[in-house]
Every structure is written in structure tokens, then in C-alpha cells.
Amino acid sequence: VTLLIKTDIERGNAWADALTANYPELKTVNWPYKGDPAKIDYALVWQPPRGELKRYPNLKAIFSVGAGVDHLASDPDLPEGVPVVRMVEPGLTAGMSEYVVLAVLNHHRFILDYAAQRREKVWAEIPQLPAEARQVGVLGLGVLGRDALETLKPFGFRLAGWSRSPKSITGVTCFHGSGGLGEFLAGSDILVCLLPLTAETTGILDKETFAKLPAGAAVINVGRGGQLVEEDLLAALDSGHLSGATLDVFQKEPLPKKHPFWTHPRVFMTPHIASMTVPESAVRAVVANIQRLEAGEALQHVVDLKRGY
């Protein structure tokens, strides 16, 4: 059983080592691969060149290194009939929930305001609201969205979630579809985007969405840069309708040096580090899935390519 790895070189070696440790019978080869394409059974990839995966006639499954599969679903030459598997692994999920809690608490505790006061050496208390007085609304109720909500529960925020299709989560007010979006947004003091990037979610964080949020709301984007209309966010921050934003993903990455987000005082930003797949824990998920298929069982976490996630 041979698996082709295409990620950055440093992480590629970490993956190969971890895979071999967990599945000694597995042979791994790193992209670019000069051998016989017919020998490749599986591919574990991040942002492969367009059409690249079509070169392997015997590919049984394509594993995404990251949680998002837009880098695959957007390839018009993706081989037909080969299942694409999203990355679901505990390290990635835990890292994302850490980041979401950190970002939510930063907005809840007025950290952007305290940072502004600090720059002016102003010592002043900003009246604090209890967590129960705020609703945190999570857009996207996949593995990451649901875990973020679970991790937020002990803090006592009112919790809401929105997804394309109906979901039910204990302790979370769930909304769905375009019909439920307005009511969901109207109650969300802190909005967290954890949606997959699809045609439907591209540009979903735009001026119309922001206008539906309560005055003073904060926006956290840990989905994909393509979901945020950046100029609409800047306008909503500068008008004062939104109190702040935490951004980890951007339309263009690395963020261009001239982009106003680098210096905007109402923006907290990080360079797409909210969560990374952890090879040591992720290989167990990949190996288990390969062994499932080799034993004639069904793969887990297969993407619906028509839906885009």
C-alpha cells in the first residue's frame, strides 16, 4: 500500500515518520514523485497543483491534510469517483477551540479597548458584562463548530449556531438555512465563522450580514478568507457598528504589507495559525481510514463534492 504525500517539505517528513510508526506496511513517497503513477494507492495532500491527482490511475482515496477541502473541491480536474476525505483529528479540533475561546474572551473582556487605553497610558475600568448577557453565534456546525460551542459552554455565554441543514445541539439555539440566518445574526453579539468555503459561503461575511448583527457586535473569522468581504468589515468597524474583529484568514495570504488590517486598532489578527493539523494525532485518523477501506469497509468523513464540504 503506497501513499503519496504532498504538503510542505518539513511537515511532509513529520507525516511520513508518523505514518510509518503507526502502519509499518505503508510505503510513503513524497511529491514530486518520479516513479510509476500506477503504484500510488492513496494521496495525502494540501493544495496539490490543479489536475495533479488525475495522474494516478489507481488512486483509492484522497485525504486532505487540513480541515478545509476547498483546495480540492475547486479543482475542475479532480479524478472522478475517487473519494475525498476531510481531516478530522483531535489535535486540529482542540487547537481551533482554543483559538475560538481566546478570541471570544478577548472581545467579551474588551481587550482591544484596554490595548487602546494602554497605548495612551490610560488607567480606566470598562464596565464588564456577565457572560450570560452575551450571545456567541457560531456559523457552521461541523466538527469544529460543534466543538467550539462545547468548549464555550462552561463560561455561561448564551450559545447559538447556524448551519445549512437543521441540527440539534443541547444548550445551543440552532438556526438553519437562509430563512434562519437573519434571526441568528440579530441575536449574535459575538459571531464566529467556522463555515467551509463553498460557492454559497463565499462573501457571506458582508455588509448585509454585518447590518443584521446587533450594534457593537464583534466578528471572528476562522473559516476561510474568501468568506469575508474585507472592505465591508473595514466600513462596519470604522462606522462603529462593529466593535472589533479577530481575523486568522484573509482574501490574500500572506496578507499584503499595505493591507489596513496590519495596523487597524479594532482588528486582532494572526497569520492563519488558528489551528494546524497535528501529524502525530492525524496519522491515526488517516491510517484507521485506510485500514477500513482495505478491509472492505466504508471510509469516514468523505466529502460531498457537489455540496463542496
Added chain:
Amino acid sequence: VTLLIKTDIERGNAWADALTANYPELKTVNWPYKGDPAKIDYALVWQPPRGELKRYPNLKAIFSVGAGVDHLASDPDLPEGVPVVRMVEPGLTAGMSEYVVLAVLNHHRFILDYAAQRREKVWAEIPQLPAEARQVGVLGLGVLGRDALETLKPFGFRLAGWSRSPKSITGVTCFHGSGGLGEFLAGSDILVCLLPLTAETTGILDKETFAKLPAGAAVINVGRGGQLVEEDLLAALDSGHLSGATLDVFQKEPLPKKHPFWTHPRVFMTPHIASMTVPESAVRAVVANIQRLEAGEALQHVVDLKRGY
């Protein structure tokens, strides 16, 4: 039953309203009080003038507005035999745990480093550690320290605690006394101080303590400013032995404008706002305690003044 309130004026009125709503038979008066001192049964105070509480001959109990009682225990003219009650109320506890989680996650996720990179417009990932790779050590295992540890549990950090006397907490490695301090510090990658201010804890966060922490450790002080030797912290940050500090309390408050903490890039600071007593929830604790005493029962959360907390 008459209760004297001495806090700042704005919060004094909030307290009076909340007390009356919960205990209609209670009469509240605000300090400074010009009436007959013999009519005062209880006092709810924050930083009363030295000797002030001795003026009331029939005082049955003194309630601290805040969690700390150093503002009372340090008064040499405190009336003898009148019990002093610390503030234990869910709003204060929840606020502190929010702040501790926020500060721990900021250090865990290298937010000071990302902020430094942002100032230089540098887009670069800093390799992340899983939470299990870090020990968070909490100095002080009172109500606030224990709740902070509980709130940190779901994130998967290794947890340790230190207190003067032995304690046992599920999922937390507990150390105690001067004999246990060295081992506790040696394992604590992120150190949180939630100790009461006493003669023993004054200056406990000093160069000897910092030297025992692992290289690259971070320090969070949400106890009292008097516990931190500020010049020792600056030296440990500037030498690189400590990676960062989160400070909410200071030797002198408001922090003087010329103090290096205002601009230090390895310090995250806030103006003593980590947690405030919430009058709406705190009055229920105070009222329940008064009613307990009036019914001949024992008060809860009475301070041991010899011990200082």
C-alpha cells in the same frame, strides 16, 4: 437591621438597590455616615479609612466588597472580635476564571509573539505546542484558584496547584508549603498567582521564584501587586528567561505613567479589572450570611485574621 456601605459612590448605589431588592427589611446607609454609630449592625466595605470600623460599637460583622481582605487585615485598629467575611460570589469567581483562561491561552498560543510580528508586518507561523505539553501552575487554591483550575481542565493542560496547607483536587497535582514550592515551580510553564496578600506572600514573585521556573515560562499575576517584585520581573523578561507576563495588579495603582510595564513588549497588562464583584449576585451572598447570623447560625467565609486570609 442596618448596614453601612463604603465603596465608591456609583457602586454604592448599585449595592444599596440590590440589597433592598433582596432583603426589604434591611436598611442601608452610605458612608460617610453622620448618624448614631450605635445603630450600625453590619458594614460592607472596600478600603475603609484606618480605624473607621472601630467607631461602630454594635458591629456584628464586616463584609469585604472584594475577594481580597488585605485592605482590612492590614488595619491595626480593626475592632477586635468582629468577624470579617471575604467576598465569595459567583460573578466574581466567573470573571476571574474568564481572565485566567484568556491569559493562559494568550501565552499558550504565543499571542505576544504574534503581536510583535504584526508590528513588523511579519507573516510567519510559530510552531504550536499541544495543551498537554504545558503545565499551568496556580499559586493559591482558594475559591478563585480552584475555579480557575476547573475552568482550565477541558483544554487538556497539565494542571498543578500550590497552597500553604495540603489540598487535594481531582486532576490537579497539588503541592504545599515552602517544601513543595520548588518542585511546583520547576514544572510550571505558565504560572498563575491567585494568592491572598499576607506577610508571607508579599514579594513571592521575585527573582528566586522566577529562577525556579522553566526557561520560557510565563507569569500571570491576578493576586495583588504587592506579591510581585516588579524589577525582578523586568530583569527576567529582558534576560529572556521568562517569555512573557500578564499583569492586572501593580505595586502602585494606577500604574505611574513612567512605569516600563506600559510599553514593555513582553507584558500584557490591564488596569486591575480581572474580576469585579457583581452587586446583583453578591448581595445574595451577603444577605444569606446576615440572615444566617440573625437566625443564630454561623457566618460563612469568615477570615482568619491571624493568618491574614
